[in-house]
Amino acid sequence: MPETLDGRTDEFGIEAVRELLELIEQTDITELLIERGSSKLHVKRGNAAPPPQPPPALSTVPLALSVPPMSGMAMPQAAHAPVGYAPPPVVSAPPYAASHSETAPAESDLPDGHVITSPMVGTYYTAPSPKDPPFVHEGDEVHAGDTVGIVEAMKMMNEIETEVSGRVVRLLVKNEQPVEYGQPLMVIAPL
Amino acid sequence: MDTLSPTAILAGLPTTSLPRHIQCYAEVGSTMDVARAWVAEATNEQLPALILAESQTAGRGRMRRAWVAPPSTALLFSLVLRPHWLPIAAAPALIWMAAVAVCEGIAAETGLHPRLKWPNDVLLPVVSPVPAAVPVQTQPQTPASLSDWRKIAGILLEMSGTEHMIDWAIIGCGLNVSANPPADISLRYATTNLSAALGQPVARLAILRSLLQRLDYWHLQLQHGAIDHLFTTWRGLLMTLGHKVQIETASGILTGYAEDVERSGALRIRDATDVVHIVSSGDVHL
Numbered sequence: 001m002p003e004t005l006d007g008r009t010d011e012f013g014i015e016a017v018r019e020l021l022e023l024i025e026q027t028d029i030t031e032l033l034i035e036r037g038s039s040k041l042h043v044k045r046g047n048a049a050p051p052p053q054p055p056p057a058l059s060t061v062p063l064a065l066s067v068p069p070m071s072g073m074a075m076p077q078a079a080h081a082p083v084g085y086a087p088p089p090v091v092s093a094p095p096y097a098a099s100h101s102e103t104a105p106a107e108s109d110l111p112d113g114h115v116i117t118s119p120m121v122g123t124y125y126t127a128p129s130p131k132d133p134p135f136v137h138e139g140d141e142v143h144a145g146d147t148v149g150i151v152e153a154m155k156m157m158n159e160i161e162t163e164v165s166g167r168v169v170r171l172l173v174k175n176e177q178p179v180e181y182g183q184p185l186m187v188i189a190p191l
Numbered sequence: 192m193d194t195l196s197p198t199a200i201l202a203g204l205p206t207t208s209l210p211r212h213i214q215c216y217a218e219v220g221s222t223m224d225v226a227r228a229w230v231a232e233a234t235n236e237q238l239p240a241l242i243l244a245e246s247q248t249a250g251r252g253r254m255r256r257a258w259v260a261p262p263s264t265a266l267l268f269s270l271v272l273r274p275h276w277l278p279i280a281a282a283p284a285l286i287w288m289a290a291v292a293v294c295e296g297i298a299a300e301t302g303l304h305p306r307l308k309w310p311n312d313v314l315l316p317v318v319s320p321v322p323a324a325v326p327v328q329t330q331p332q333t334p335a336s337l338s339d340w341r342k343i344a345g346i347l348l349e350m351s352g353t354e355h356m357i358d359w360a361i362i363g364c365g366l367n368v369s370a371n372p373p374a375d376i377s378l379r380y381a382t383t384n385l386s387a388a389l390g391q392p393v394a395r396l397a398i399l400r401s402l403l404q405r406l407d408y409w410h411l412q413l414q415h416g417a418i419d420h421l422f423t424t425w426r427g428l429l430m431t432l433g434h435k436v437q438i439e440t441a442s443g444i445l446t447g448y449a450e451d452v453e454r455s456g457a458l459r460i461r462d463a464t465d466v467v468h469i470v471s472s473g474d475v476h477l
Binding site: 116117118119120121122123147152153154155156157158159160161162163176177178181 | 279280282283285286310311346347348349350351352353354355358440441442455456457471472
């Protein structure tokens, strides 16, 4: 091979790029970022080809789940996927997957304020147990660090703290409702 | 009766990352509550910390269901961590860590072969156990029916954090060592204890020390990013996979074939109409 990814002088020689493009052509990959030392190669398909459709029978129920990115950990998932394990299809990113922001694009009628989102897929609980009163009601004043709800998955009770102080102006999910990663849970208006 | 004291637990314990602090109590409401009250004042040097009790008056499981054990017959503890190094999206790995460590800790000390009912109930088969003194030459016997399994330990994780970071995490564990829960307690599942399963008395201290060593191993693995190794090991212990199950979720009851787990840990169920459901929380009924 004239130029390879191992090439010392040119990390991403034209031949290597061509090979990569051919590889991408043959797959459903729409975007690829490779970093080697100080060199970066970012390939992105133009025209936003529609994402591959899920297998016909895949999850249409409200229990649907997506895998949030585990940023910060060195986990090249495909390379390390255990034998016999099919990685979850990279289809239909959840509606809120990209929104860690203060506003929720799909909820344009949200009141102004800080939007608390779910850190994981799971079931939302408004109270510590069915016998307890809800952590918060609309109109309640909360302080940074207060627990405002629980998202449960796999017997993991994740108490959601508010990062801001303010008033709860909108509750967006009901008790025992399935929630997606990044889904807005409530809006807090700073006082 | 063996005594659980910090000195006895730590004597020559070859662990490097945990526990850095131990509190032993004769009786508490729940070690989870003690841990929760203490975690705010715990220093980083004290964590991960172990909080144990001989007896609990208000032990609890998922959704604050009661967890009951006669005094000094079980290992009742909480492990307190402040895993700021773990992305919150990877938090399920803490559940896998505890579940795998409990299975491996029991296996190393007794030769029994616990398996997991998704996601983290620790079960033992009812079939005749392999005596601890006999080297295991063959594959452990596996019951054909899921109803031939009995619960020996339960694990719970309570954590707190913002949408971006884990603040603290407390892993709770109740492990029946020499007695089952009292007969008058209404339970949703069949139970057993280690001594009964093994056919000879089992010392709580030895089990705890074995378990801590496995927790230490997997905690270090996780800190070094070996989450895939942990996931694969956890998945390999799931006896739920390959069976028809009924699962009670917040959205209703679902019946189907437990095909596999997703990389997130969620259970993949194929129902009779060939629709695949991905379930992240619920009670699996065998």
